[in-house]
Amino acid sequence: MITNKNCIIRLSRYKNALYRLQALGFVKVFSDNLADAVSGTASQVRKDFSIFGISGNKKGGYQIDSLLEKLNSILGKDQLQKVIVVGAGHIGSALMRYRGFEKEGIKIVAGFDIDPAKINRSSFVPVLPLDEAKAFIKTHSIRIAILAVPDIAAQQATDIICASGIKGILNFAPLGLKGTEGCIINNVNLEIELENLIYFVNVTEKTR
Amino acid sequence: MITNKNCIIRLSRYKNALYRLQALGFVKVFSDNLADAVSGTASQVRKDFSIFGISGNKKGGYQIDSLLEKLNSILGKDQLQKVIVVGAGHIGSALMRYRGFEKEGIKIVAGFDIDPAKINRSSFVPVLPLDEAKAFIKTHSIRIAILAVPDIAAQQATDIICASGIKGILNFAPLGLKGTEGCIINNVNLEIELENLIYFVNVTEKTR
DNA sequence: ATCATATTGTTCCATTTTTCACAATAACAA
DNA sequence: TTGTTATTGTGAAAAATGGAACAATATGAT
Structure with a gap:
């Protein structure tokens, strides 16, 4: 089980950043884009994802919509x-x-x-x-x-x-x-x- | 320089706990009393104090009023x-x-x-x-x-x-x-x- | 088809933070 | 005074966290 509060907070930040990127018309995102958006490092973005079994595509980054789906599910945002x-x-x-x-x-x-x-x-x-x-x-x-x-x-x-x-x-x-x-x-x-x-x-x- | 945010937050908690203890009539306090009050450990209380050069008395614990004075000074509470x-x-x-x-x-x-x-x-x-x-x-x-x-x-x-x-x-x-x-x-x-x-x-x- | 390139996923390393453990010692008792 | 005890202060160990590096590999170019 994940007990690292900071890690979960980062997931929230990624999620928020992804919505902003999506609103700007982006469809995919790379770990270093997200890192920039939340003032973190690309390694950490990837590691955070890896902890929760979220994977992207080599050389293709992450699909924003499916990434958001996964993050929202982890964060309990799939229900009111x-x-x-x-x-x-x-x-x-x-x-x-x-x-x-x-x-x-x-x-x-x-x-x-x-x-x-x-x-x-x-x-x-x-x-x-x-x-x-x-x-x-x-x-x-x-x-x-x-x-x-x-x-x-x-x-x-x-x-x-x-x-x-x-x-x-x-x-x-x-x-x-x-x-x-x-x-x-x-x-x-x-x-x-x-x-x-x-x-x-x-x-x-x-x-x- | 101390850059550990959690450490400073703990100082605030100690300070608040000390005021409560003082209001209850206590004059001195031991590291494990404070640990209980903030749901921490006695070691950490002592280490936090040691980082800021705050010392108590062997077998006598810490004098609440002087401890509060030091914490308040560290936390910038000696001025409005x-x-x-x-x-x-x-x-x-x-x-x-x-x-x-x-x-x-x-x-x-x-x-x-x-x-x-x-x-x-x-x-x-x-x-x-x-x-x-x-x-x-x-x-x-x-x-x-x-x-x-x-x-x-x-x-x-x-x-x-x-x-x-x-x-x-x-x-x-x-x-x-x-x-x-x-x-x-x-x-x-x-x-x-x-x-x-x-x-x-x-x-x-x-x-x- | 082959090569070059970009990006992930993960392992390893460094740093930070917390906990443990115990020597030092002040207070108290006999 | 001497001994006993409780508690601090800290050095070392352990745990947690974060970051760097790089192998693996998918993509696109030639």
């Missing part, structure tokens, strides 16, 4: 991914309104919040009481949740949705959550991303 | 970091309203947008025309920008702010930006994060 958002604050609401997911086959089907004032069953993405999350997750077979609640509420919310059958959480709470058995957690911590950036900006400024 | 947001759409606006940055010494001082309808000079975080970005960046010595514009506008916006003296960009546009000389770009790609999560959820589901 239904996702819920837990927490309808600033970030949560923005994610529910964000249209960028649609073209990626990711559909936010509902939001959940504890605050009655946030509930709105008739909005484009309905916002429901957290109490109803468990039933909703089961009824709609939801596997992925985006967690955008304040840090104090994060672990509790995690426990609830994990117990309801959620298999993967994209966590925006500024806190490392304890991974529950059978549930994968990816943390997107904006504060930490910024700190990281600040660190490297400072370092490169000092050393120049 | 002024940040601008470029793009006042859903994500950009949510970030401007997000209060989580404040306690991290990160202050969003202004937003910028091309759309005149988005301009609001009197809001808590003023939203100004993109035209004014260059002057603003120079006047206020801004080094860090958060980029939250649609993908088509991303490269152009990047060029503008890089040319204005921005040294680091946290990019939310779903597109790998070409790194301009002297400007570091960290990408936060929500679609890719979700795809990644979906991949690993699928894989672990299949192998069980």
